Amino acid sequence: MKMNPLGRTGIQVTNLCLGSMTWGTQNTEAEGHAQIDRSFEYGINFVDTAEMYPVNPIAAETIGNTERIIGTWNAANASRRGDYVLATKISGAGMQHTRGGARITGKTFAEALEGSLERMQTDYVDLYQLHWPNRGSFQFRQYWSYDPSGRDSADEVRDEIEDILTAAEKLIEAGKLRAIGLSNESAWGMATWARVAEEKGLPRMASIQNEYSLMCRIFDTDAAEASVNEDIGLLAFSPLAVGLLTGKYRNGVVPKGSRLDISPSLGGRYEPRAQLAVEAYCEVAEKYGLDPSQMALAWCLTRPFMTSAIFGATSLDQLEIALGSSDLTLSDEVMKDLDAVHKAHPMPY
Numbered sequence: 001m002k003m004n005p006l007g008r009t010g011i012q013v014t015n016l017c018l019g020s021m022t023w024g025t026q027n028t029e030a031e032g033h034a035q036i037d038r039s040f041e042y043g044i045n046f047v048d049t050a051e052m053y054p055v056n057p058i059a060a061e062t063i064g065n066t067e068r069i070i071g072t073w074n075a076a077n078a079s080r081r082g083d084y085v086l087a088t089k090i091s092g093a094g095m096q097h098t099r100g101g102a103r104i105t106g107k108t109f110a111e112a113l114e115g116s117l118e119r120m121q122t123d124y125v126d127l128y129q130l131h132w133p134n135r136g137s138f139q140f141r142q143y144w145s146y147d148p149s150g151r152d153s154a155d156e157v158r159d160e161i162e163d164i165l166t167a168a169e170k171l172i173e174a175g176k177l178r179a180i181g182l183s184n185e186s187a188w189g190m191a192t193w194a195r196v197a198e199e200k201g202l203p204r205m206a207s208i209q210n211e212y213s214l215m216c217r218i219f220d221t222d223a224a225e226a227s228v229n230e231d232i233g234l235l236a237f238s239p240l241a242v243g244l245l246t247g248k249y250r251n252g253v254v255p256k257g258s259r260l261d262i263s264p265s266l267g268g269r270y271e272p273r274a275q276l277a278v279e280a281y282c283e284v285a286e287k288y289g290l291d292p293s294q295m296a297l298a299w300c301l302t303r304p305f306m307t308s309a310i311f312g313a314t315s316l317d318q319l320e321i322a323l324g325s326s327d328l329t330l331s332d333e334v335m336k337d338l339d340a341v342h343k344a345h346p347m348p349y
Contacts, residue, residue, distance in 0.1 A: 001042040001326045006085070007206025007231050009179040011126065013085050015301050016326055017046040017235065019312035024054035024065035026257065026314045033076075036320055040084065042323045048209070048235070048310050050089035050131055051116050052098045056262050060097045060105045064119050069120035085126040087235075088116050089183055089209075092132030103134045105160070106167030113171060128168070129181040129209055133221060134160060139184040141268040141349065143218065158196055165175065165193075165202035172203060181207035182232070187222040194230045205232050207307055212236035214245060214281055214296055215274065215348050224305050233307030236300050240311065240322075242266050244274060245283045245296040257314075269349040275343035284337045290328075293318075297325035297339060301329040 003012040018039045023032035029288060036047065052058065053066035067088065074081055090112040092097035102108050135157060138146035152160070157190060168180050184192065190208060197204040208227060212219050219227075219234060227234055240246055243259055244266070254260050260270060285292040300309040313319040316327050330338075 002142065002301075003045075004233065005231075006127065006179060006307060007181075007233060008204060009077045009206045011085060011179060011190070011206075013046040013308050014326075015308050016044055016297070017048050017087075017308040017310040018044055018325070019237070019310040020047060020049045020066050020070065021053045021055045022312055022314055023069045024062055025056050026054075026259075026262075029069045029072060031314075032066075033073050033272075034316060035313060036070075036073050038316060038319055039323070040080075043326075044323075045084045046087070046308055047084060048237075049120075050091070050129075050333045051052045051112060052089075052091045052095055053118075053130065056259055058097055063097050064115070067116055067119035071119050074121045081122055086120070086122065087127035087129060087181070088120070088125055089129040089131035090116075092130060093136075095132060104130055104164060106163040107334070109164050110134075110171060113176060117176065124175055125177045127179045127181050127207065128177045129183045129207070130164070130185075131183050133182075133185055133189060137184045138186070154192075157192060159345045160316040161193055161196045162200055162202070165197055165200065168203050179203075179206040181205055181209060181235070183209040185210065187226040190223070190226040190232050192228055194232065196257065205230075207235050209230050209235040209237055209310070211237045211238045212300065212303075212309075213241045213276060214299060214342065215241040217342065217346075223305075227305040234303070234305050234308045235307055239300045239309040240293055240296055241274075242269055242276075244269065244278050245292055246283060246318075247285075247292045249275075249279065250278065271349050273345070274348040277341065277348035280345060281338070284334065284341060287337070288331070288334050290334070291321060291324070293321050294325040294328050294336075295334070297322060298328040298330050299335075301325070302330065302335070 002015045049066050093103040094101050135152040171177050193205045282292050285295045311322045
């Protein structure tokens with residue numbers, strides 16, 4: 001399995017990352033542990049979670065349970081903690097289920113990390129990410145009506161960044177975390193975090209976790225340029241477009257217990273235009289005898305800004321399919337056909 005650098009940290013991660021957001025709702029503790037075991041057997045060294053998980057649905061009474069499931073695995077496998085890279089996230093402003101939707105500050109950054117360390121039964125986190133910018137974001141389909149005016153001023157954002165990075169520096173020095181990252185951020189956000197870190201001699205952001213797939217390619221232009229030039233590599237979430245690109249929802253099929261069964265709109269993604277795009281992508285897979293899930297993941301891994309693609313699974317069978325994408329090389333003909341579908345269906349949701 002290919003290894004990629006995590007920013008300028010010196011940490012190496014596999015180009016596939018095991019996502020965990022269903023552990024505690026759609027998956028039991030035992031199933032979460034089994035996914036960790038199988039992924040590590042295959043060669044993955046990277047696990048991603050968040051303090052607000054599990055989802056599907058998000059509920060106050062389950063917040064933190066995914067980290068607790070990882071914690072019981074860590075407790076049972078203490079000698080293996082140094083063998084893998086563990087990433088989690090602090091919830092941001094407006095995420096009401098987690099710590100009342102508090103803004104991220106240097107103080108809350110340190111407090112939330114302590115909670116994650118306790119739940120995950122570990123002394124340190126390898127990568128600690130800001131789940132949502134305090135000033136807001138255009139992610140999760142908010143780009144259709146996004147208005148950046150009237151938000152925090154640039155000076156306020158820079159002051160807040162310095163406060164958070166100063167707290168991060170102290171926690172790194174204390175051995176409680178190794179690296180920090182962004183999530184649901186913009187190109188301007190990446191550049192601003194990088195400039196403040198450089199000017200103040202503080203830790204740099206190592207990564208950015210944004211939605212990215214054949215169906216969601218808004219990262220491809222200005223964010224891609226910032227990512228490459230600032231060495232803030234992408235950790236792609238939803239590389240299978242919340243299951244759409246697996247083809248399992250074709251022809252109106254809704255498997256019982258699936259994400260579509262639980263969330264009928266798939267967070268605004270289950271649109272007629274999206275279904276047309278899914279058909280086109282699945283037809284490319286069928287043309288070349290490829291599994292559509294593996295094709296979609298393998299395509300993500302070809303992108304020049306990709307550090308790791310974060311996939312999730314609700315069964316070991318799904319896990320095995322995803323793992324198989326690491327050995328798949330897409331031909332020039334496949335890539336050409338995928339580009340053609342993208343041009344025909346550029347923003348399907």
